[in-house]
Amino acid sequence: MSQELTLQQRMDGEGGSDPLRRAVKEAVAALAQAAIDISDLTCRGALAGITGKAQGRNTDGDVQKDLDVRADQIIREALGALPIAVLASEEMADLEILNPAAPISVAFDPLDGSSNINTNMSVGTIFSIMPTPSDASAAFVQPGSAQLAAGFVVYGPQTSLVLTLGQGVDIFTLDRVERVFKLTGSTVQIPPNATEFAINASNRRHWDLPVRAYIDECLMGADGMGGKDFNMRWIGSLVAEAFRILIRGGIFLYPGDARDGYEEGRLRLVYEAHPMAFIIEQAGGGATTGRQRVLDLVPRTLHQRVPLIMGSIKNVQRLEHMHTAPDVALETNAPLFGHRGLFRV
Numbered sequence: 001m002s003q004e005l006t007l008q009q010r011m012d013g014e015g016g017s018d019p020l021r022r023a024v025k026e027a028v029a030a031l032a033q034a035a036i037d038i039s040d041l042t043c044r045g046a047l048a049g050i051t052g053k054a055q056g057r058n059t060d061g062d063v064q065k066d067l068d069v070r071a072d073q074i075i076r077e078a079l080g081a082l083p084i085a086v087l088a089s090e091e092m093a094d095l096e097i098l099n100p101a102a103p104i105s106v107a108f109d110p111l112d113g114s115s116n117i118n119t120n121m122s123v124g125t126i127f128s129i130m131p132t133p134s135d136a137s138a139a140f141v142q143p144g145s146a147q148l149a150a151g152f153v154v155y156g157p158q159t160s161l162v163l164t165l166g167q168g169v170d171i172f173t174l175d176r177v178e179r180v181f182k183l184t185g186s187t188v189q190i191p192p193n194a195t196e197f198a199i200n201a202s203n204r205r206h207w208d209l210p211v212r213a214y215i216d217e218c219l220m221g222a223d224g225m226g227g228k229d230f231n232m233r234w235i236g237s238l239v240a241e242a243f244r245i246l247i248r249g250g251i252f253l254y255p256g257d258a259r260d261g262y263e264e265g266r267l268r269l270v271y272e273a274h275p276m277a278f279i280i281e282q283a284g285g286g287a288t289t290g291r292q293r294v295l296d297l298v299p300r301t302l303h304q305r306v307p308l309i310m311g312s313i314k315n316v317q318r319l320e321h322m323h324t325a326p327d328v329a330l331e332t333n334a335p336l337f338g339h340r341g342l343f344r345v
């Protein structure tokens, strides 16, 4: 038996008699239990009847896979009996009001990265816990900075749970033998300056100038203004990219672009960008739309999309600088200004 603290033991000090903190602790424990069940399904795949095939679309138009639906049911069952005011899921068109007098409300993306299911690649679950305001139906009309806790699970070669309660970030690994999460990383810190970027580069022609300029700077590597060679990764699962960034730094971008329906990018503010931004900031990184800090945004609608750029703080600041100082972006975009360019000395 390994000696690491279990998630339960780690959280034992949390809560005490404060009903708000106790509710958070219970919700996290229930989400962790649900994640173990979802992990079983992802591991067994076709043997558990998981095909990864589309089953239809959710009410917001996204293709829904069998695992999306099962994961949503598992999480709702796990949370259903707890003191929770409102639930919001990527798979539900509207809020589900449970007990409006309860202190907390939970938003979740039950199965992130579902296009990866049938390719045996990492997928995950993301969650965000908010205090319930006096009008419970406004639980998710609060800035991301109001979150009490946020986390995500990666169902990869290991099943890992990343958690913040607003005082740093812990990583837990699922012990499959004992069926509990155990603490394998605490007070995680993202390296401030890194040389790995993640973006779906097939959309380059649709990006706006600052994003194109930043990525071109990365691609020019040691020959460009940044003066350093970069490496690229794109897994197509937000959870897996975020986990990689927590471990070794880098920058992830899903910006808005010129395609129809992608003006605000692809990711959802309430249950993707807000929790990720909370976790990344708690680990010393940054999360921005390019122009605004993600945690300052107040959602207008439940399934609102938002550009998300997150990761190592220096890289994120450089990208923000390109948004606010268009001259820098213009200059970087001109090959003549590279190290080997005509106007570079």
Ligand code: F6P
Binding pocket: 112, 113, 114, 115, 200, 236, 237, 238, 239, 254, 266, 267
């Ligand atoms: O939840 C949306 C998502 O699956 C993310 O996990 C991932 O980052 C993104 O979509 C991938 O989008 P695309 O297929 O456009 O690259």
Ligand code: MN
Binding pocket: 109, 111, 112, 113, 238, 272
């Ligand atoms: Mn998702």
